[in-house]
Amino acid sequence: MLLPPEAGAILPPMPTHDLQLALRHLRHLSPTQFVLELEGAEIAADSAPGQFVMTTVGGEGEPLLRRPMAIYRILRGDDGQATGFSLLVEVVGRGTAMLQQRQPGDVLSVLGPLGTAFQMPEPGAPAAEHLLIMGGVGSAPFPLLAENLLSEGHSVRAFIGARTAELLLCVEDFADLGVPVEISTDDGSRGHHGLVTEIVERYLNKSGGGPAVLYACGPLPMMRAVDSIARRVDLPLQVSFEAPMACGLGACLSCVIKMRDRDGWSYQRVCQEGPVFDSREVIWE
Numbered sequence: 256m257l258l259p260p261e262a263g264a265i266l267p268p269m270p271t272h273d274l275q276l277a278l279r280h281l282r283h284l285s286p287t288q289f290v291l292e293l294e295g296a297e298i299a300a301d302s303a304p305g306q307f308v309m310t311t312v313g314g315e316g317e318p319l320l321r322r323p324m325a326i327y328r329i330l331r332g333d334d335g336q337a338t339g340f341s342l343l344v345e346v347v348g349r350g351t352a353m354l355q356q357r358q359p360g361d362v363l364s365v366l367g368p369l370g371t372a373f374q375m376p377e378p379g380a381p382a383a384e385h386l387l388i389m390g391g392v393g394s395a396p397f398p399l400l401a402e403n404l405l406s407e408g409h410s411v412r413a414f415i416g417a418r419t420a421e422l423l424l425c426v427e428d429f430a431d432l433g434v435p436v437e438i439s440t441d442d443g444s445r446g447h448h449g450l451v452t453e454i455v456e457r458y459l460n461k462s463g464g465g466p467a468v469l470y471a472c473g474p475l476p477m478m479r480a481v482d483s484i485a486r487r488v489d490l491p492l493q494v495s496f497e498a499p500m501a502c503g504l505g506a507c508l509s510c511v512i513k514m515r516d517r518d519g520w521s522y523q524r525v526c527q528e529g530p531v532f533d534s535r536e537v538i539w540e
């Protein structure tokens with residue numbers, strides 16, 4: 256069901272659906288991470304990489320507030336048509352713990368797609384390598400972005416960071432897509448022992464400053480560090496924020512961040528003007 260026109264005053268100018276969706280499948284990746292596969296061909300067909308949905312997490316409308324989750328993968332039938340989509344979730348509190356307990360056949364109330372998508376290269380833009388930089392569950396939007404970039408003939412490389420090897424996400428997604436992956440873990444249990452930003456810097460130094468476009472999503476300190484690197488080497492960077500959200504519709508202002516503008520700065524809503532922003536406009540605090 257498409258939302259009624261009066262909702263358009265607070266919704267972005269795009270098809271946004273408010274649907275009751277059946278859970279098809281829940282796949283556990285680690286004790287705290289899982290993938291939810293949902294019905295929802297309409298949301299899947301209208302989604303672009305970086306956009307998100309607001310979903311209920313429990314039954315009986317409790318808790319009341321929906322939680323924001325990035326669109327992870329589009330699920331397709333044999334004919335290639337979108338039939339649903341999936342979410343990649345990490346348990347951090349009550350809502351995500353409730354979501355982890357849901358069973359196939361359970362129904363979730365899902366609003367989406369919402370927010371801005373990653374900006375794809377303009378047709379005819381000079382060739383560049385697209386470097387996807389992710390930490391923790393910030394990996395969720397990147398396999399879909401990689402898929403779209405690859406389908407338009409672009410070159411993609413992924414840099415994945417996590418606290419420990421068990422918590423690394425999306426390594427197989429990128430392997431299946433044929434995307435080269437570099438890995439770091441805080442404890443050294445897999446890949447580089449240290450921060451994901453260190454492997455990005457090492458790669459940029461080695462690659463000799465060829466044209467590249469950077470994309471980042473993960474914990475705030477990580478994105479701030481990627482922003483510093485991008486400024487130093489003068490490369491464009493799009494960042495996707497996972498700010499806490501109450502409404503997801505632009506009404507409550509619980510998700511605002513400070514952005515530069517012509518008058519100095521203003522607050523912008525991560526759920527409406529974001530979650531994807533040009534990092535040069537963000538005021539990192």
Ligand SMILES: Cc1cc2nc3c(=O)[nH]c(=O)nc-3n(C[C@H](O)[C@H](O)[C@H](O)COP(=O)(O)OP(=O)(O)OC[C@H]3O[C@@H](n4cnc5c(N)ncnc54)[C@H](O)[C@@H]3O)c2cc1C
Pocket residue numbers: 307322323324325326342343344345346347348349350351352392395396496497498499500525530
């Ligand atoms: C656009 C967007 C996309 C997102 N995509 C994903 C995704 O794909 N997968 C995923 O697992 N999570 C994603 N998140 C984060 C997810 O929405 C939160 O982890 C979730 O709402 C927490 O709900 P909870 O009830 O489990 O935790 P709560 O009980 O609400 O909070 C538990 C703890 O987590 C902190 N917290 C809550 N929300 C956030 C947040 N957004 N960022 C940082 N800390 C937070 C709280 O301050 C508290 O310390 C996304 C957030 C946004 C805004």
Ligand code: FES
Pocket residue numbers: 499500501502503504505506507508509510511524525526527
């Ligand atoms: S979550 Fe309410 S304004 Fe963004």
